[in-house]
Amino acid sequence: MANDSVPNALYKNHRNGTFSEIGLPAGVALSGEGRPQSGRGLDIADYNNDGLFDIFVTHFSNDSNTLYRTNGAGFFTDETFAAGLSAPSLQHLGWGTSFVDLDNDVQLDIFVANGHIHPGIDNFGNGATYFQPKELYRNLGDGRF
Numbered sequence: 558m559a560n561d562s563v564p565n566a567l568y569k570n571h572r573n574g575t576f577s578e579i580g581l582p583a584g585v586a587l588s589g590e591g592r593p594q595s596g597r598g599l600d601i602a603d604y605n606n607d608g609l610f611d612i613f614v615t616h617f618s619n620d621s622n623t624l625y626r627t628n629g630a631g632f633f634t635d636e637t638f639a640a641g642l643s644a645p646s647l648q649h650l651g652w653g654t655s656f657v658d659l660d661n662d663v664q665l666d667i668f669v670a671n672g673h674i675h676p677g678i679d680n681f682g683n684g685a686t687y688f689q690p691k692e693l694y695r696n697l698g699d700g701r702f
Contacts, residue, residue, distance in 0.1 A: 559596025559614045582632075585612055585625050589635030594620050602656035604665045605700060615651025615669055618685055622646040622654070622669065641701045642667075642694060649689050650674065664696035 558566040564586035568576040580586035588594050595617035601610050605626065612625040612633065621643040625633040637643050649671040656665040671689035678685045694702035 559599040560593070561595050561597075561617075562593060564593045565596055565614065579631075584633040584635070588623060589637065594623065597650070597652050598654040598669070600654050600656050600667075602665050604656055604667070604696060606663070613654055613656065613667055615654045616646075618650040618673065619647060622651050624667075636700065639700065645692065645694070648684070649692065651692075659693065660695065662696075662698075664698045666696045667694040667702060668692070669694075 558568070560566060565580050566578050567580040567583050567585050569579045570576055586593070594614070596614050597617065598615040599612065601612050603609060604611050604613075604624075609627045609629050611627055614623045614625070616622055621637055624636045624640050624642055626636040627633050646669070649669070650673050651669045651671050653670040655668045657668055658664065659666050659668070669692040671691060673685060673687045673689060676687050678687050696702055
């Protein structure tokens with residue numbers, strides 16, 4: 558679960574009607590730098606075709622979106638910088654996101670819908686805009702976008 562300004566949550570299903578929150582020990586509660594972010598949108602899919610589900614979370618502007626790669630033992634690693642996804646997302650405020658194979662090459666690409674929450678942000682003189690472009694990150698098949 559993407560959370561705004563507090564750690565994200567990941568719930569483990571015990572298959573007996575109960576769940577436990579394991580976001581911190583699993584490595585998805587915080588960024589790779591160890592801080593909570595401003596989660597907005599989230600999608601789960603196997604972007605690297607290793608048979609395991611990975612997580613992508615969008616965030617507020619001036620904070621990069623985050624790609625968590627699973628290692629198969631219930632732990633995730635923040636792969637955002639290594640995947641080339643950090644710098645391009647910093648200036649945008651990401652909302653909805655989806656893993657989708659838009660070029661039909663069997664590699665899941667990432668789509669992000671962006672837009673600021675403050676209609677007057679254009680007048681603040683900080684470079685932020687209310688209307689923001691959508692982003693499409695093409696999966697290069699080697700862990701990078």
